[in-house]
Amino acid sequence: MAAVAGSLRSYRSVFAARFMLMLQYRAAAAAGFVTQCWWGIIKVMVFAAFYHGAAARQPLSFQQTVAYVWLGQAFLMLMPWWGDPEITEMVRSGNVSYERLRPLDTYFFWYARALAWISARMVPRAALMFAMVALLVPLVGLRQWGLAPPPSPRAAALFVAGLLMAVLLSGAILMLINLLVVVLVSDRGPSLLATQTVTLLSGILVPLPFFPGWMRTFLFLQPCAGLADIPFRIYSGNLAGRLALAGLVQMAVWITALIAIGRRLTERVMSRLEVQGG
């Protein structure tokens, strides 16, 4: 028991150290924020034009779509687009072999770093974005363009749970990308593949309910849906009751499965590691 608590403590300090480090990049966060506002505004206007003259019944109401767009911009940094850049660097220099020497489970060590990397980049931008679109935009009289609060406290609570799970899920996907980088000794292919897959299948490019009907069951069940689509639709009340719970269960299943797969793969990959450099 003491051993478990001890190793948990080390993963927690890994998390804390990386989190503090990533919070230092304030200028990058500010610049990213302006860019994200711009993209969000364009998307909201494009959707307003699409909804103008469209049939009354849509899979998402306009207000829900707007919430989807803004949440997508606020939590953009949640997306596992690339592998961990420091691990990529380690693979390039050959220092990845030192990871074998640590008295820690490599998977969970890297996973803790990934979680810190994701959440530290996400939290400041999300906070700024929420202040902007949930408070400032409605205050200047553009209520229908702003982010409406969730319809019920229950939806809000489920959203928070979904968001925390999304971070865990994103970390698990990021770990698979890391492992691919280790195997291929290059991050170029894996990042290209991951960026495109995640952007399209998570729903941040186009909300998943707008894809043709025959794709929807598949789109709801695939792992990337948990990165954006499920939590965002829970937020706006589009997924409520049983469907919301089904969404969270789907995420829990994928998190467990991807961590299990990742852990097995790490053992295999790290036991016959080929390194460059000397």
Added chain:
Amino acid sequence: MNGIRLYWRFLAASVRAQMQFPGSFLMLLISQALATSGEFVGIWALFRHFGQIKGWTFPEVAVFYAVINMSFSITEVTARGFDIFGPQFVKTGNFDRLLLRPRSTPLQLLGHECRLTRFDRFLQGAVVLVVAAQFVHLDLGVATIALLLATIAGGVALFAGIMILQATLSFWTIESLEVANTLTYGGVEASQYPLDVYVPWFRKFLIFVVPLACVGYFPVVRILGHHDSLGAPAWLCSVSSLMGFLFLAVALRVWRIGIRHYCSTGS
């Protein structure tokens, strides 16, 4: 040797370097073009669902998409030197070396690197344009093709102007500012849809401040033979892409002011 000859020499050297591994280069280019077509899939899904946007059909919007992406791609390939100007020239002090050479700095920066892999966007745009042209029944006369080429040229000039302004800013900020991405990548995003989709203040921004609509929306309306709901006369649509060159000229003037303020960081 005159400037243009020298520029070709720069270009040839850069292309030769990247073509050392032609197979790998080709694979990278094709896979990138396929991979980045996700954005177009998104537009397709929206049109499949909604049918039209303010009266515009999917093939028509695809032409807007194609033209702006082709323009931006050419700028991305050629103006790399300005894109990385802050971190690679100002911060390192390397710009001093450029100033010592008896050639203009924009020429040297244009010749800095020709990033061929970014041509994927152009390929994608060209494919979209050819396919969309079958559906919108483009009248492919000399006049249309000339206007199309002029539009793309104007777009290239405008995006180059934006990148030069971005580079100019780094004389003061040293670092390169990510904010300029709102006008480059964000500009491409905004220009993928017809201008009447946007609210009036945003339209005015895209016409008068950063004239993206002049190198996208207006000439494409003319090419498509579509009625312009904003009421711009046809002749204006034919010549509006000149605004791109005007923007570039202004950007080059600002660049010169920037150079006068340049204070080397090197030692």
